Amino acid sequence: xxxxxxxxxxxxxxxxxxxxxxxxxxxxxxxxxxxxxxxxxxxxxxxxxxxxxxxxxxxxxxxxxxxxxxxxxxxxxxxxxxxxxxxxxxxxxxxxxxxxxxxxxxxxxxxxxxxxxxxxxx
Numbered sequence: 001x002x003x004x005x006x007x008x009x010x011x012x013x014x015x016x017x018x019x020x021x022x023x024x025x026x027x028x029x030x031x032x033x034x035x036x037x038x039x040x041x042x043x044x045x046x047x048x049x050x051x052x053x054x055x056x057x058x059x060x061x062x063x064x065x066x067x068x069x070x071x072x073x074x075x076x077x078x079x080x081x082x083x084x085x086x087x088x089x090x091x092x093x094x095x096x097x098x099x100x101x102x103x104x105x106x107x108x109x110x111x112x113x114x115x116x117x118x119x120x121x122x
Contacts (some may be wrong), residue, residue, distance in 0.1 A: 011028050013029060014026070014031075016047070023058075027047055027056055028049075030052075031047035031049050031054070031056060032048055033047055034048050034055075043059055043060045044057055044059045044060075046058075073091065077089065077091055
């Protein structure tokens with residue numbers, strides 16, 4: 001069986017280590033690890049593409065007592081937008097994701113992780 005060759009317009013991905021290799025992620029090629037360019041807080045991993053302005057940020061946040069798990073995404077995104085002095089912010093999509101590593105499944109049940117896609121207008 002012959003494998004189909006990717007088209008030149010398809011996005012190519014790179015595998016990157018997160019948090020010192022604790023996690024791995026597949027990100028579109030062209031995103032640069034911003035910790036090599038500027039200071040990034042220890043609880044974040046920040047990748048950006050200078051040509052497109054796109055960026056991907058991974059962030060580990062501490063649980064907030066008065067915020068329900070289902071409202072945590074909005075809470076942290078709004079805090080980030082406020083810290084960035086954004087004039088406007090919008091969460092376009094959000095969801096919970098399971099860890100791929102079976103060693104973390106028990107931990108995952110105790111510590112759910114959320115992701116979102118959003119935008120800020122400066």
